Amino acid sequence: MILVLAGTSEGRKAAAALEKEGLPVIASTATDYGRELLRLDFKGEIISRRLDLEAMQKLIIEKGITRLLDATHPYATVATATAVEACRLSGISYERLERAASEPEALTGVIEAGSIEEAATTAASYSGSIFLTTGSSRLEHYTAIIDPSRLVVRILPVAASLEKCLSLKIPPANIIAMQGPFDEETNRALFKRYKAAAVITKESGPTGGTAEKIKAAHSLNIPVILLTRPKP
DSSP: OEEEOOOSSHHHHHHHHHHHHHHHEEEEEOOOOHHHHHTTTSSSEEEEEEEOOOHHHHHHHHHHHOEEEEETTTTTTTHHHHHHHHHHHOOOOEOOOOOOOOOOGTTTTOOOEEHHHHHHHHTTTTSSSEESOOOSSTTHHTTTTSSSGEEEEEEEEEEEEEEHHHTTTTGGGEEEEEEEEOOOOHHHHHHHTTTEEEEEOOOGGGGGGGHHHHHHHHHTOOOOEEEOOOOH
């Protein structure tokens, strides 16, 4: 049995492809929203919850997992570390399906930050609205450094993300709940609409529309702070 950690578009495609090959597959997503997206192309069993080390080991035993395909987001370091350790302890095969990185020229002119704290501190030095395109999962690290009233956040259109934004005192008018990725024109319109003084984004590669965000910001002379990918 193959377990696919399928919380990304790459993971969803991989799970569906393995299933079409007739291989036994179980897929895992961290959220119900991820489950809904996966169900569009995958007919097999889906587990929709975050798995800690104990839960993942238990799943491996109960389902007879012999191979794990980790297709989590490049920034989901905790999930990847958990998967690696669970496979090591269980003696099963671990494989990483890494999202493709952006071409170097697409990242020209960005301000690189090696951590959320560095990205937030750099952004806080600009006056005006800070447009955050990194989602809601670690939003509290940004609000600890940047006044929440200055943040404009683009999140997935799910209740949990919205509730988190509101709990952290992000003004409702500054919450954009939309499913990406977005083209350059859409990004430009949103950056302009919210009068962004700086944009914070991740290096999510072509799949995540990184180049389109950078191009849109640069066309408006808005600095882009790029949270670099965690090192393996």
